[in-house]
Amino acid sequence: MATLPDGAPLRGKLFIVEGIDGSGKSTQLDLLHKWLVSKGYLVAFTEWNSSPVVRQTTKRGKERKLLSSTSFSLIHAADLADRIEHYILPALRAGAIVLADRYIYTAFARDVARGVNREWVRAIYNFAIQPTLALYFRVPLDESLQRILVGRPELKYYEAGQDLGLSEDPYESFKLFQGRILLEYEHIVGEFGLTPIDATQALVQQQARVRKLVQPHLKGARKVDQRPWREVLSKEGLHGRYLNSAAQEES
DSSP states (O other), X not given: OOBOTTSOBXXXXXXXXXXXXXXXXXXXXXXXXXXXXXXXXXXXXXXXXXXXXXXXXXXXXHHTTOOOXXXXXXXXXXXXXXXXXXIIHHHHHTTOEEEEESOHHHHHHHHHHTTOOHHHHHHHTTXXXXXXXXXXXXXXXXXXXXXHHTTOOOOOTTTTTGGGTSOSSHHHHHHHHHHHHHHHXXXXXXXXXXXXXXXXXXXXXXXXXXXXXXXXXXXXXXXXXXXXXXXXXXXXXXXXXHXXXXXXXXX
């Protein structure tokens, strides 16, 4: 189950995916999302750096190249704090399943790769809800780079880690930056008990493992009650093979 920082349990489930760029985690989360919805579960989705509260600030800072490693870290912490308060926590209290594309471990990896103190980063996220299950999609650096860079017209300044002065070549800088992040993730997996997924396997194999890991945690998760709309249709005499077959499945 998901728990508050003080250990208090929440009715809903929080499943998160982590991994370096090009690991395929977003694709796997999307497949999981569709599968859970098909099973009738109430599912909410949230992703990194998506809070409307800080979106414009982040955009402006990136465009003008004003963000230091510390300010970048604090902005992302504010982003997650807002999403937890207004979106993630209400959904979990209602018993929904929340799927998160990146969570606090992204900050732990990226911020430290940018030179921010490891303990300090962990401390500023002490407000975060503990996830039900955290999956780490492990992929070799060379393969992830091939996936992300093939056909890519250009890399953005902060995306490539050029604010760190690693290389004047954005592609070389990106490779060095992702390498740093990858090393941090390997520390995090052991420290926080993330469950590794071999992201070099076929998509179908990865998804089968994801579902197998998620399945034991679904007990108690809220499902969408679809009976009311069927009852309305029945009262109006709107019967059909789809309605009838669905009713038979419920009986």
